[in-house]
């Protein structure tokens with residue numbers, strides 16, 4: 001009765017965490033730092049934009065969204081990545097999606113053929129990784145190939161040529177969840193050049209592109225612009241969930257290769273959720289505004305500064321270049337998450353749940369916990385001090 005491919009997926013990390021902590025009482029008021037759900041106030045302009053378009057709830061929205069939405073996105077991409085006029089055509093290269101989670105999943109359903117050059121197709125996934133990539137690859141019938149990516153971007157070029165020949169798609173995340181590392185422009189160019197050489201789709205998840213620390217992360221569209229040959233083989237995924245602190249709005253977009261966008265639109269006509277017209281209108285307003293984004297970024301930066309002040313002397317601490325997670329080496333992530341929960345009520349995610357054992361049988365996430373810095377500064381300070389006092393206890 002069920003698709004047997006589902007058996008290849010482990011329980012989602014939050015279900016695994018619930019089992020791990022199931023029998024344990026929290027040692028204080030529960031504080032959830034395991035989930036990357038932005039808690040900053042949504043931008044003030046959101047409510048007004050939704051209300052203004054309130055007469056449109058009665059309409060079925062088109063899969064391709066509105067021209068205004070697509071134009072606002074194309075204009076934002078041009079500004080954000082300093083792209084040439086016309087590099088992004090709002091009608092050919094942009095498609096709204098109901099959050100990037102579903103789009104990242106569906107992209108694999110679109111890109112993975114039954115066979116590639118006569119072999120089982122492969123999908124390359126950085127390890128550790130956002131779990132939806134694996135779900136997308138497995139349900140599409142591909143063999144997931146995990147590529148270790150402890151820092152920066154995974155080195156896809158180091159993969160055996162026989163695997164690259166049957167690769168249908170590669171996921172890349174920058175800034176990376178959970179590591180907080182950022183792929184350089186040259187790494188993005190190399191990944192796209194490789195995708196073109198072996199004719200696979202490079203799917204770059206840039207949903208943390210606007211949450212950065214010292215330096216604005218490069219984007220894969222910049223890599224395409226530098227390489228020439230338009231947007232061939234490339235899809236990029238962006239979301240308002242983190243940029244504008246509206247994870248409940250379910251609003252993002254995918255941009256890239258016109259052939260892929262047209263196929264994606266066709267696929268989404270059958271199996272994708274469309275964005276309601278008021279959501280499209282509000283999203284248009286949000287992509288057109290930078291003021292709230294700068295403020296949001298400042299709030300995260302303040303918390304990263306705070307984390308560095310509190311945890312900086314701990315050897316397992318590394319300041320993230322982007323995103324809002326601490327990826328903290330604590331020796332044994334599961335043991336630490338259990339102890340932290342039962343002693344303080346702070347819930348963090350064991351890194352092992354965000355990775356899979358590699359070819360050597362070792363799970364690269366094992367020593368880590370992921371801590372989401374999504375709460376206000378005072379709450380974050382209390383939590384980080386409690387975490388520090390446990391970490392720095394003499395053993």
Ligand SMILES: Cc1ncc(COP(=O)(O)O)c(C=O)c1O
Pocket residue numbers: 036098099100101102104130173176177205207238239240241247250251252
């Ligand atoms: C790396 C990464 N990609 C994509 C998403 C999906 O975000 P959304 O569906 O809200 O756009 C998330 C959400 O946590 C994420 O961490």
